[in-house]
Amino acid sequence: MAGQAGRRCSRYRFLPNKGPIRPGACYENRTNHENSSSNQRLGYFVCLHGGANPASQRGRPPPAPPSSQPVSATIPTVSLPFRIQTTEGPARLGRLATPHGEVETPVFMPVGTQATVKGVPQDVLEELGVQILLGNTYHLYLRPGINQVRQLGGLHRFMSWDRAILTDSGGFQVFSLNELRKVTEDGVTFRSHLDGSSHFFSPESAMEAQIGLGADIIMAFDECTEYPADASRVRQSMELTLRWAARSKRHFEDHKHEVPWKETKGTQALFGIVQGGMDPALRRESAERTIELDLPGYAIGGLSVGEPRSLTREIVEATVQHLPAEKPRYLMGVGTPDEIVEYASLGIDMMDCVLPTRAARHGLLFTSEGKVSIKQVRYAADQGALDPNCPCRVCSRYSRAYLRHLYASNEVLAQVLNTIHNLSFYLDTMRKVRHSIGLGRKARSLSEVWSLP
RNA sequence: GCACAGGUGGGUGAGUGGUUAAAGCCGACAGACUGUAAAUCUGUUCCUCCUAGCGAGGUACGGAGGUUCGAAUCCUCCCCUGUGCA
Numbered sequence: 001m002a003g004q005a006g007r008r009c010s011r012y013r014f015l016p017n018k019g020p021i022r023p024g025a026c027y028e029n030r031t032n033h034e035n036s037s038s039n040q041r042l043g044y045f046v047c048l049h050g051g052a053n054p055a056s057q058r059g060r061p062p063p064a065p066p067s068s069q070p071v072s073a074t075i076p077t078v079s080l081p082f083r084i085q086t087t088e089g090p091a092r093l094g095r096l097a098t099p100h101g102e103v104e105t106p107v108f109m110p111v112g113t114q115a116t117v118k119g120v121p122q123d124v125l126e127e128l129g130v131q132i133l134l135g136n137t138y139h140l141y142l143r144p145g146i147n148q149v150r151q152l153g154g155l156h157r158f159m160s161w162d163r164a165i166l167t168d169s170g171g172f173q174v175f176s177l178n179e180l181r182k183v184t185e186d187g188v189t190f191r192s193h194l195d196g197s198s199h200f201f202s203p204e205s206a207m208e209a210q211i212g213l214g215a216d217i218i219m220a221f222d223e224c225t226e227y228p229a230d231a232s233r234v235r236q237s238m239e240l241t242l243r244w245a246a247r248s249k250r251h252f253e254d255h256k257h258e259v260p261w262k263e264t265k266g267t268q269a270l271f272g273i274v275q276g277g278m279d280p281a282l283r284r285e286s287a288e289r290t291i292e293l294d295l296p297g298y299a300i301g302g303l304s305v306g307e308p309r310s311l312t313r314e315i316v317e318a319t320v321q322h323l324p325a326e327k328p329r330y331l332m333g334v335g336t337p338d339e340i341v342e343y344a345s346l347g348i349d350m351m352d353c354v355l356p357t358r359a360a361r362h363g364l365l366f367t368s369e370g371k372v373s374i375k376q377v378r379y380a381a382d383q384g385a386l387d388p389n390c391p392c393r394v395c396s397r398y399s400r401a402y403l404r405h406l407y408a409s410n411e412v413l414a415q416v417l418n419t420i421h422n423l424s425f426y427l428d429t430m431r432k433v434r435h436s437i438g439l440g441r442k443a444r445s446l447s448e449v450w451s452l453p
Numbered sequence: 454g455c456a457c458a459g460g461u462g463g464g465u466g467a468g469u470g471g472u473u474a475a476a477g478c479c480g481a482c483a484g485a486c487u488g489u490a491a492a493u494c495u496g497u498u499c500c501u502c503c504u505a506g507c508g509a510g511g512u513a514c515g516g517a518g519g520u521u522c523g524a525a526u527c528c529u530c531c532c533c534u535g536u537g538c539a
Contacts, residue, residue, distance in 0.1 A: 113489050134488075172488045180490085193490040224488075273488090304487045312487090332488035339487080355487045362486065362493070377482070408481095415492060 138170035154214035234277030392424035
């Protein structure tokens with residue numbers, strides 16, 4: 001029996017599996033059409049609102065009203081149009097047009113390493129207003145395999161996610177799997193954490209893999225410099241990343257049309273990654289030399305690797321000013337709610353972090369009133385909402401006592417609900433940040449953001 | 454009634470004469486987590502005291518006695534539990 005949507009709009013129609021996934025379509029009323037006997041999915045019912053941004057239709061609370069201020073910059077780039085609507089000091093409000101819908105910036109991107117945001121189904125992510133997800137090349141390469149994903153229609157189709165995706169190159173695993181790797185000029189030899197088998201990643205193979213996955217934004221293959229590291233090591237690592245970035249770009253340009261799906265064929269955007277450790281001069285040099293590659297966006301990598309937070313902020317500030325104002329700036333791997341507000345105020349457009357999802361699974365919840373460790377006995381009889389200021393489906397329905405019980409009982413629902421709340425809190429926070437920039441009132445702290453009307 | 458087996462800290466379960474206040478696991482209580490090798494990891498978990506230490510006392514391996522320099526560990530009796538046979 002075909003699933004029935006509650007209501008259908010005028011442009012609702014059936015899209016078979018073989019058909020293209022339409023970028024920018026409104027999937028508000030999408031349902032799966034299933035053959036009950038074979039249980040094989042034939043396709044979807046899709047409501048095709050031309051050009052509508054799904055996120056802007058789903059967001060709750062409603063997104064910031066369009067700014068009346070004139071567009072200050074419209075710079076077409078290689079393949080990723082980025083329009084800055086408003087700036088407020090270094091902070092900017094922008095729109096990134098990906099082949100899978102527009103992304104309003106500053107944006108927080110939940111991490112879905114293995115083609116899933118652990119514990120949360122895609123329709124809930126859509127409801128939360130997630131505009132863009134992260135995937136991980138290394139993990140998907142090991143399982144299920146790049147070719148497998150390609151044969152299944154690419155990462156979007158495979159995981160049934162029609163909004164934007166960014167894939168990390170696997171460079172971070174060079175850093176985090178340090179026991180199982182060997183770095184040479186050519187690339188990195190990994191030992192799989194799954195079965196110990198040996199694999200080789202290079203800038204070229206990382207590009208091929210990301211072309212095969214078909215994400216909207218892909219990352220250059222870099223080396224995330226460890227902390228602490230002495231000056232010569234930081235320079236050597238930075239130089240390696242620069243050479244790898246050039247190789248990444250060369251290989252990508254030569255092969256980008258090999259993407260088998262027309263939505264992203266030739267329109268994938270390759271971002272470069274700035275390294276340089278904790279040295280502002282090296283950061284500047286890394287930024288300037290990476291920019292020479294003229295890529296559609298730039299990331300700041302190598303932070304949140306164990307250094308003190310004040311240093312992170314200092315390096316972000318020292319780096320972001322050397323990145324072109326007209327292109328998106330992506331700060332990789334941060335942060336706490338306070339930190340993402342602060343980094344947005346410094347001019348960062350994109351951020352991702354496993355913290356909200358991982359901490360949620362471990363019972364640590366972020367609220368407008370600070371951190372809540374829901375496992376604590378003090379919440380055992382607390383009938384209040386997790387966060388009385390949070391409108392999410394978890395806070396509006398369940399008590400702290402119930403959430404604690406679920407956690408203490410090791411129920412999977414604890415992970416699901418906790419993750420939904422934390423993501424909702426992060427996404428709301430960024431929505432409020434965008435709102436405040438749109439109002440011409442740059443918010444610098446989390447409490448300031450949450451006290452906005 | 455007889456014959457075996459067994460009674461260990463909140464639970465389970467090691468330990469069969471000497472760093473054993475007693476392993477491990479579970480539970481309980483805290484803490485960590487920042488481009489996810491993470492439903493993970495770390496710490497604490499008998500009582501009292503302080504100069505807070507691989508500190509000092511006390512209590513503790515069903516109960517009561519005993520052997521021994523020393524007993525959760527060996528012996529005696531008692532209580533209780535399980536299984537089998539009558």
